[in-house]
Amino acid sequence: MSEVVDDLPKPVLPQETDPIRRNIVDAIRRMLAGTPSRVEPGNRSVGALAEEAGVTRNDLYRAYADLRDLFERLKRDYDTPNPREAALIAKNWKVREERDALQSKYDTMREERAEWKSAAEALARVVQVEQVKRANVEEKVRIANLKEQRLLAQIEQLKQENQTLQEANATVTPWRPRGSR
Numbered sequence: 001m002s003e004v005v006d007d008l009p010k011p012v013l014p015q016e017t018d019p020i021r022r023n024i025v026d027a028i029r030r031m032l033a034g035t036p037s038r039v040e041p042g043n044r045s046v047g048a049l050a051e052e053a054g055v056t057r058n059d060l061y062r063a064y065a066d067l068r069d070l071f072e073r074l075k076r077d078y079d080t081p082n083p084r085e086a087a088l089i090a091k092n093w094k095v096r097e098e099r100d101a102l103q104s105k106y107d108t109m110r111e112e113r114a115e116w117k118s119a120a121e122a123l124a125r126v127v128q129v130e131q132v133k134r135a136n137v138e139e140k141v142r143i144a145n146l147k148e149q150r151l152l153a154q155i156e157q158l159k160q161e162n163q164t165l166q167e168a169n170a171t172v173t174p175w176r177p178r179g180s181r
Contacts (some may be wrong), residue, residue: 024067027053
């Protein structure tokens with residue numbers, strides 16, 4: 001706010017010789033500049049002017065009505081934005097709207113990110129379960145292959161034994177009961 005006040009033309013205030021009037025004029029300057037010493041900045045009421053100047057409110061309405069009217073007129077001039085201020089205010093609102101839109105988009109993206117993260121974690125758990133299942137199946141296949149190899153080895157051994165027995169039977173003369181020739 002002080003930048004805006006500094007850019008405004010300084011009001012021409014009367015040079016007062018009366019110390020009370022000078023106090024009121026100085027209070028008007030401080031209040032319009034946004035740097036009051038006794039009241040809260042931004043409070044631009046007639047009561048605040050009276051407090052800042054060290055006079056009563058009634059004094060401002062009776063004895064110093066011309067300075068009160070001057071304060072009211074200057075206050076309106078200061079409170080009415082000049083074209084530059086109006087452009088800055090409009091730009092400020094536009095920037096705020098853009099900021100709010102971006103904040104909304106950011107919030108939406110954070111929510112979507114949280115959903116994607118949750119889905120990715122669920123998928124990771126499914127993949128882990130499937131990997132365990134696959135490892136179990138691979139182990140069963142390995143055991144089945146070992147059993148198959150043992151069975152094939154036993155079959156091969158039985159074939160050899162069978163071959164050996166057939167060869168041995170071929171060399172042995174068949175048995176005939178005695179007396180039968």
